[in-house]
Amino acid sequence: MTTDTVPGDAAVAQHKMTTRNVNVYYGAKQAIKDVSIDIDMDNVTAFIGPSGCGKSTFLRTLNRMNDTVASARVTGEITLDGEDIYASSMDVVQLRARVGMVFQKPNPFPKSIYDNIAYGPRIHGLATSKADLDVIVESSLRRAGLWDEVKDRLRDSGTALSGGQQQRLCIGRAIAVEPEVILMDEPCSALDPIATAKIEELIHALRGRYAIVIVTHNMQQAARVSQRTAFFHLGDLVEYGVTTDIFTNPREERTKDYITGRYG
Ligand SMILES: Nc1ncnc2c1ncn2[C@@H]1O[C@H](COP(=O)(O)OP(=O)(O)O)[C@@H](O)[C@H]1O
Ligand SMILES: [Mg+2]
Numbered sequence: 405m406t407t408d409t410v411p412g413d414a415a416v417a418q419h420k421m422t423t424r425n426v427n428v429y430y431g432a433k434q435a436i437k438d439v440s441i442d443i444d445m446d447n448v449t450a451f452i453g454p455s456g457c458g459k460s461t462f463l464r465t466l467n468r469m470n471d472t473v474a475s476a477r478v479t480g481e482i483t484l485d486g487e488d489i490y491a492s493s494m495d496v497v498q499l500r501a502r503v504g505m506v507f508q509k510p511n512p513f514p515k516s517i518y519d520n521i522a523y524g525p526r527i528h529g530l531a532t533s534k535a536d537l538d539v540i541v542e543s544s545l546r547r548a549g550l551w552d553e554v555k556d557r558l559r560d561s562g563t564a565l566s567g568g569q570q571q572r573l574c575i576g577r578a579i580a581v582e583p584e585v586i587l588m589d590e591p592c593s594a595l596d597p598i599a600t601a602k603i604e605e606l607i608h609a610l611r612g613r614y615a616i617v618i619v620t621h622n623m624q625q626a627a628r629v630s631q632r633t634a635f636f637h638l639g640d641l642v643e644y645g646v647t648t649d650i651f652t653n654p655r656e657e658r659t660k661d662y663i664t665g666r667y668g
Contacts, residue, residue: 418485418486419442419443419444420443420444420445420484420485420584420585420615421442421443421466421482421483421484421503421585421615422440422441422442422443422481422482422483423439423440423441423442423443423465423466423480423481423482424440424480424481424482425438425439425440425479425480425481426438426439426440426462426465426478426479426480426481426482427439427478427479427480428458428461428462428465428470428476428477428478428479429476429477429479430473430475430476431475434639435458435461435639436458436461436462436465436639437639437640438480438640439462439480439640439641440480440641441634441641441644443466443585443615443617444615444632445612445614445615446611446612446631447611447630447631447632448607448611448616448617448618448629448630448631448632449615449616449617449618449630449631449632449633449634450617450618450619450620450625450626450629450630450632450633450634450647451463451617451618451619451620451633451634451636452619452620452621452623452626452633452634452635452636452662453635453636453637453642453662454621454637454662455621457636457637457638457639458636458638458639459589459619459636460589460619461476462636463505463587463589463617463619464505464587465478465482466482466489466503466585466587466617467489467499467500467503467504467505467585467587468489468490468494468496468499468500469500469505471496478490484499484502484503484584484585485584489503501524501528501581501582501583502583502584502585503583503584503585503586503587504578504579504581504583504585504586504587505578505586505587505588505589506571506574506575506578506586506587506588506589506591507574507589507591508589508590508591508593508594509594510567510570510571510573510574510594511574512562512563512565512570512573512574512577513562514561514562514563515561515562516558516559516560516561516562517545517554517557517558517559517560517561517562517565517573518541518558518559519562520562520573520576520577521540521541521544521545521573521576521577521580522537522540522541522580523577524577524580524581525537525540525580525581528581530580530581530582540580541558541580542555544576544577544579544580545573545576547576547579547609547610548572548573548575548576548579548606549572549602549605549606549609550569550572550573550576553569554569554573566599567594567595567596567599568595568596568598568599568600568602568603569599571591571592571594571595571599571603572602572603572606575588575591575603575606579610579614583614584614584615585614585615585616585617586610586614586615586616586617587617588607588616588617588618588619589619590619590620590621591603591618592604592620592622592625593621593622600625604625604628604629607629608629618630623651623663626647626651627647627648627651630647631646631647632644632645632646632647633645633646633647633650633651635650635654635656635658635659635662637658637662642656642658642659643655643656643658643659650663651663
C-alpha cells in the first residue's frame with residue numbers, strides 16, 4: 405500500500421471487521437503479504453485480481469476457514485465487532501455462523517430444500533418448535549429470493565434445483581443462522597448470465613443488512629455489485645478504495661494495468 409492510513413471508511417464509527425498486517429503462509433510460501441483493510445456494513449466489498457493472487461486465501465482468513473488447511477498459517481490481527489477472531493476464546497463454529505460463506509460451486513447438502521435451510525438453525529438452537537423453524541425457513545428463502553420458486557416443493561432435494569437456484573439456496577442457508585457478514589467466493593462463476601443477474605440483484609437487496617464481501621474475477625461484476633474494491637496482486641493489496649475510483653481513476657500502475665486488461 406502507498407497510503408499511510410488504513411484504507412476503509414474513515415466516517416464509519418465502528419468497522420464491522422478490521423484486518424491489520426495480515427500474512428498468510430502455506431508452508432514456506434507466503435500467499436498474503438501484510439494486508440490491512442476495514443470492512444463495513446453499508447458497503448459491498450469486492451476482492452479482485454488475477455488468478456492466484458490470494459483473493460480466496462484472504463477471504464478465508466475472515467472466518468478462519470484456513471484453519472482447515474493443514475499447511476496454512478495466519479499472522480496479524482482480524483477483528484469482528486472489535487473482537488479478535490483468532491483469540492483462543494473464539495468459538496470457531498459460532499464465528500462461521502456469524503461470518504457465513506458461499507462457495508464458487510453451489511454445494512447444497514444432499515437433503516431436502518427445507519432441511520438445507522433448517523440444518524443450521526437446528527444445530528445452533530435457533531428454533532424451539534417446528535413452527536419457529538418453518539418461519540425461519542420461509543424468511544430465509546424469501547431473503548434469498550427463492551421462496552416463490554420452491555414453496556410448493558420444500559421436500560424435494562436441494563441438489564435437484566438448477567445451479568442458480570442451488571446458489572441462492574446456499575445463500576439462504578447462510579442467512580438462516582443470522583450471520584452478520586457473508587463472504588462469497590466467486591459465487592457466479594459456475595452460473596449462466598440470467599442466474600448471475602439474479603445473484604447480483606440479491607446482493608443489492610441484502611446490502612446494509614449484512615456486511616458482504618465478494619471475490620470475483622469479473623471486473624464488470626465488481627463494478628456492478630460493490631461500493632468498495634480491493635485489488636490484489638501476488639499476495640499484495642495493491643489498492644483499496646471506492647469502486648468507481650478504482651475503475652475510473654486508479655492510483656497505482658498495477659491496478660491500471662489490470663483494469664485495462666494488460667494482464668489476466
Ligand atoms: N491449500 C493450499 N496449499 C498451498 N498453496 C495454496 C493453497 N491454496 C492456495 N495456495 C496458493 O496460494 C496462492 C493464492 O491462492 P488463492 O488464494 O487461491 O488465489 P485466488 O483466489 O486469488 O486465485 C496461490 O499461489 C496458490 O497456489
Ligand atoms: Mg480463488
